[in-house]
Amino acid sequence: MNGVFVTGTDTGIGKTLACGVLLAGLRRLGYAAITQKWVQTGCTEPEDVLAHLALAGINRAEVADLLPDLCPYCLPLPASPHLAAAAVGVELDPSVIIAAYARLNARCAPVLVEGAGGVLVPLAPERLIVDLAAMLRLPALVIAPNRLGTINHTLLTLEALRTRQIPVLGVVMNRLCPQEDPRILQDNPRTIARLGGVEILGELPHGMDPVALPEVAESLAQAVLAQGNIR
Secondary structure, three states, X not given: OOEEEEEEOOOOOOHHHHHHHHHHHHHHOOOOOEEXXXXXXXXXXXXXXHHHHHHOOOXXXXXXXXXXXXXXXXXXXXXXXXXXXXXXXXXXXXXXXXXXXXXXXXXXXXXXXXXXXXXXXXEEOOEEHHHHXXXXXXXXXXXXXXXXXXXXXXXXXXXXXXXXXXXXXXXXXXXXXXXXXXXXXXXXXXXXXXXXXXXXXXXXOOOOOHHHHXXXXXHHHHHHHXXXXXX
């Protein structure tokens, strides 16, 4: 695999954190990895990509020539990509995104693509973000919050990916809340693994200590690498 579609069960569940941690881990293991976000909404700069770079200790100046391709579309309205694009009269062109991905992929591997919201978020009135991932034949890494309700959302996400014949590398749980019932925290990954027929590749701790970041990052990267060869 030369790219990974880092998606999730919803918006605000930790895709940006997971993408940055995975980038950090792959870089520590010697891979020339980079991240990409096809559409960033709610800002005028690619904030999520910049967060990835910061987590991986990559200075913005180091990748200045790549920045236009790291986030082909940046839209100010904090909304679904199709609505944010319509608000400023822009049409999100898949060929622009695919060309940017190809240019990055010629120089970096793997390219970690952070999705926008969940897998069925629309890029355009008739096109979903998952359709573009399928076109690029990207395997998916699913980020799921470890909290009440995640079993349903995660299984639906897995079903949507598999319906489009997108391979699933595994699921990463993200501990969003420190006060969740421990029985739920323990049962969620077990149940998702069993019913979803999927590997649980790890859990991102709540309020991750920066000192622990290198260990967590390498562990996650090794778990992803174990699912398939990166070239």
